[in-house]
Amino acid sequence: MKSLIKVLASGSSGNCYIIQTGEEKIVLECGIDYKSILKGLNYSIKGVVGCLISHKHLDHCKSHKKIFENLPKVIAPLEVLEKFDYMSSSKKVIAENKESIHIGNFIVMPFNCQHTNSDGSECENLGYFIHHKMIGRILFVTDTYYLKYKFKNVDHILIECNYSEDTIQALEPHEQRVFKSHMSLEILKETLKTWDLFSTRTITLIHLSRNNGEPKRFKKEIEQLTGIPTYIAIEGLEVG
Template identity: 80%
Template sequence: MPLIKVLGSSSSGNCYIIQAGEEKLVLECGIDYKSILKGLNYSIKGVVGCLISHQHMDHCKSFKKILESFPKVVVPLEILEKFQCMSSGKSIIAENQKLINIGRFSVMPFDCQHTNADGSECKNLGYLIQHPIMGRILFATDTYYLKYKFKDVDHILIECNYSEDNLQALEPHEQRLFKSHMSLETLKETLKTWDLSSTKTITLIHLSKNNGEPERFKREIESLTGIPTYIAVEELEVS
């Protein structure tokens, strides 16, 4: 039984399923709802809820359908405002370092650093997820750096969008867009500061379609950490 299942991981749409025994937790809903149901084998049995990082559509496209169908949805306040769903009793507002329990999952949101297309700040959250069966999973996407250090994490899903040496040929406005995402170089420096002694897998998510280098990123992270590293592509399953 896979622990992590990827349904989408790009600027076209992001969605992941975490399986812990009979319980399932969906991360992001930036793909169409039918594709999410397909990834769940057309059954929401065992699904305890969905966590969403921020309000950009490649992460929350199916929010309204998810809110209708799932028991709980954990979101930053801005998403409820965006979709005018402030009164829903199914939604849990996620705030930095305020623990949330959803099923047998314990979820600690933490601030990530992201911007909108116009350069303004975009509220964005990562999640440290714990379950008695699977241990601890760290999820962080669309962030150009992380201000927190982590340890005792069993599985890491983290953005590795581009390499800085690929930006040189881009126009300044294109460079600005990429710089609201995490580079390979920033990720490597970040991982050097963490205690990875408990970490079993690293999955690199949200690679740029044109500026990501999957094989290189996998090779360099695996070489740096000594930990099995995967590239998040549709239908990837990590046990």
């Protein structure tokens, strides 16, 4: 069976992705209804080793209850597990900064990202560096206004590109604050310039703003900068 990354949903209305490697699968985020996740899994959870959740906002963990009921393991930050009362669950795995986790034949390394709640308070949010011998190394980063870590030897990058700085200048300050909790095109470009992308085969831009994202522009500018095939995360996209 082919190894691939599949997009079920990406954006403020919901996020969910599937990594498939042979007979094994792992779900990234569960911010859509469980029926849609099952559909993306071809109505079978056979081979699904677990789910990774980045943070507590519902567009990333809407179906947490069904996920805990049906999947063998759920990897999530402490704040998620405490908020939804899963600390006593035998299925929980607490994700901590730079502490490796083995789940099936996947090796997952969580790392801290920077995100805020709607009131401006800090929100615990994690990115994931995921390795499986059949697909290589995958970097997953969402809902962060910058990254303090540099990466190399990454085969596939899924990373937020929510808006462009020049498109939100006309917005009111309180509206701009919402965007400032996410990664802009400009910050992403500066970030990628500092990474060793020699091994990178694909870049997928995720969590674009519905009204302020510019898919064609973002794709073009990232491809021009990196020379790497770049995709926009839309429902049904498969990258392998």
